Amino acid sequence: MKKVLFLFCCVILIACNENRSTKDIATDNSENTADKDSIQNFGIVIHGGAGTILKENMSDSLQQAYKIKLEEAIKAGHSILAEGGTAVMAVQKAINVMEDSPLFNSARGAVFTNEEKNELDASIMDGNTLNAGAVAGVTNVKNPINLAYEVMVNSEHVMLSGKGAEQFASERGLEIVEPEYFYTEERYRAMERARERMNASNKTAYFDPYVNDEKFGTVGCVALDKQGNLAAGTSTGGMSNKKYNRIGDSPIIGAGTYANNKTVAISSTGWGEFFIRGVIAYDISAMMEYKGATLKQAAAEVIQQKLPKLGGNGGIIGIDNKGNMVMEFNTAGMYRASMNKNGTLNIGMFKN
Ligand code: ASP
Numbered sequence: 450m451k452k453v454l455f456l457f458c459c460v461i462l463i464a465c466n467e468n469r470s471t472k473d474i475a476t477d478n479s480e481n482t483a484d485k486d487s488i489q490n491f492g493i494v495i496h497g498g499a500g501t502i503l504k505e506n507m508s509d510s511l512q513q514a515y516k517i518k519l520e521e522a523i524k525a526g527h528s529i530l531a532e533g534g535t536a537v538m539a540v541q542k543a544i545n546v547m548e549d550s551p552l553f554n555s556a557r558g559a560v561f562t563n564e565e566k567n568e569l570d571a572s573i574m575d576g577n578t579l580n581a582g583a584v585a586g587v588t589n590v591k592n593p594i595n596l597a598y599e600v601m602v603n604s605e606h607v608m609l610s611g612k613g614a615e616q617f618a619s620e621r622g623l624e625i626v627e628p629e630y631f632y633t634e635e636r637y638r639a640m641e642r643a644r645e646r647m648n649a650s651n652k653t654a655y656f657d658p659y660v661n662d663e664k665f666g667t668v669g670c671v672a673l674d675k676q677g678n679l680a681a682g683t684s685t686g687g688m689s690n691k692k693y694n695r696i697g698d699s700p701i702i703g704a705g706t707y708a709n710n711k712t713v714a715i716s717s718t719g720w721g722e723f724f725i726r727g728v729i730a731y732d733i734s735a736m737m738e739y740k741g742a743t744l745k746q747a748a749a750e751v752i753q754q755k756l757p758k759l760g761g762n763g764g765i766i767g768i769d770n771k772g773n774m775v776m777e778f779n780t781a782g783m784y785r786a787s788m789n790k791n792g793t794l795n796i797g798m799f800k801n
Contacts, residue, residue: 490772491530491675494787495523495543497553498666499718499764502782504799512798515552519786519796522546526670527788536672536680536714537575537598544571544594544684547668551633553784554666556592559631559686561640563647567631567686569593570700572608573601576679576708576770583608583700587615591624594684597700599623608700636689643690667699669716671708671768679770681706681714681730688721697721703731710770712737713744718783719756719763727751727759733767744769748777 497519504512526543530536548556559567571593572583582601585608590596599621600609609617619625667685674680683706685699698705698721705721707730708714715730724730729751736747744767752765757779764778766785776785776797786796 489675490790491673492768492772492774492787492789493523493526493530493539493543493670493672494766494768494774494776495519495526495547495668495670495785496716496718496764496766496776497547497668497784499762499778499780499783500666501780502784502798507798515784515798516796518547518550518552519784520794522668522670523786523788523794523796526672527792530672530674531790531792533675535676536674536678536708537573539672539674540573540670540680540682541594541598543670543672544668544682545592548592548594548684551635553668554636554686554689555668555684556686557631558633558636558666560636560666560689560691562687563640563644563690563692565637565640567628568691568694569631569685570687570696571597571682571684572700572702572706573597573682574680574702574706574708574714575601576681576710576714577676579709581607581702581706583702583706584614585610585696585700586694587611587618588628589615589625590618591626591630592684594682595623596621597682597684607702610696611694631686636686640689647690667718669699669706669718669766671714671716671766673714673768673770673772677710677770679708679710679714679768681708681716683716683718685718698724698729701725703728705730707731707734709734709738713747713767713769715765715767717763717765719778719780720761723756723759723761724763727755727761729756729765733765737769744773744775748775752777752779 522543526539529539551558568586570585574581582597669683671681683699704725712734733747736742764783767775782799
């Protein structure tokens with residue numbers, strides 16, 4: 450009898466192992482699943498860019514317009530989480546709302562390059578599987594975050610760029626638009642001003658930290674879902690008057706976007722070159738993973754100490770696997786909003 454039982458167990462074990470596909474093995478990050486305390490917790494944070502956002506420079510009606518759009522975006526993501534949807538879905542949805550608005554430097558309201566084009570970058574990461582997708586320099590995709598998602602789930606790659614990325618977008622049936630769709634008078638004029646300043650200064654660089662604030666306005670979202678999974682995403686037009694097919698941090702996993710169920714989900718905004726050099730999003734996660742820092746401590750150290758020391762400015766939003774949230778920036782302001790599982794909504798633009 451014992452022998453029969455032993456043989457039966459062996460057969461079951463072998464059968465189970467065979468059912469486990471290569472894909473399962475490749476993406477299994479179950480060790481990273483958040484602990485049980487957070488399972489029913491969920492929350493979402495968004496940003497619409499950091500920079501010289503000052504109350505005295507903004508009309509009441511413009512402030513109101515930003516508030517309305519931020520609220521619409523965060524509620525769109527929050528309702529997905531409340532209904533049990535995934536963090537990845539919530540991130541994508543919230544970003545779509547901001548991508549479709551001319552208020553933000555992302556898709557519809559993207560900044561112009563020195564050659565008067567709009568080149569869009571985006572990335573998304575799933576903290577459960579550590580899978581990620583990113584696109585850089587696309588010019589005709591209505592919602593670049595959707596293309597980043599397609600790269601993540603329907604390709605063997607992590608990052609696609611330019612014409613190839615656009616071809617992949619068509620093949621995946623994403624919405625393609627004419628370049629005029631991205632035209633906004635305000636962004637065009639901002640690029641002209643930046644271009645004039647650059648020409649007058651005889652510099653080859655398009656940026657100047659003291660005068661060129663038109664570079665800010667990226668959008669991003671981080672979320673924790675009811676299953677305890679984290680996700681992060683970022684979408685941008687990059688920096689106004691950029692040249693040479695410059696690519697910033699937003700589509701770089703670890704710099705502009707990072708998510709890991711073990712620690713945190715982060716989306717960055719600011720002067721991209723410094724976020725790339727400081728590997729800012731991953732650095733916050735690494736401090737939490739290896740040093741045992743809290744999200745609050747790690748975000749403050751990286752954004753208030755490390756980034757300015759490098760010479761950079763900007764901010765991040767983050768949510769950890771317990772649902773703790775941060776919105777940390779070293780600029781005058783950052784468009785931002787957060788919503789926890791109770792539906793408590795916080796919207797901010799200025800420092801205080
Ligand atoms: N980080 C973006 C970039 O450098 C710009 C921004 O966040 O406003 O492309």
